[in-house]
Amino acid sequence: MTTxxxxxxxxxxxEMLEEMLRSLEFVTDVEITDDHYQLSDAEILMLNxxxxxxxxxxxxxxxxxxxxxxxxxxxxx
Numbered sequence: 510m511t512t513x514x515x516x517x518x519x520x521x522x523x524e525m526l527e528e529m530l531r532s533l534e535f536v537t538d539v540e541i542t543d544d545h546y547q548l549s550d551a552e553i554l555m556l557n558x559x560x561x562x563x564x565x566x567x568x569x570x571x572x573x574x575x576x577x578x579x580x581x582x583x584x585x586x
Contacts, residue, residue, distance in 0.1 A: 510537070516544075 517523040523541070530539045548556075563570055580586065 515526070517526060527539055527541060530536050
């Protein structure tokens with residue numbers, strides 16, 4: 510399977526392109542995303558606080574493998 514990414518600036522034209530693509534029998538999926546998401550001030554503050562906490566105490570951080578193992582054990586995955 511091949512994925513093609515297209516950027517369209519006009520929402521009306523993006524809608525038209527989506528309809529055209531969906532009408533093609535060889536197209537298996539069409540995904541529309543809005544890449545203009547902005548973090549809120551609260552989200553930015555939270556990320557900055559977490560980064561600062563990590564910088565002060567990097568030994569408290571856990572690897573993804575540790576977190577994953579804990580979740581698997583906790584939820585019997």
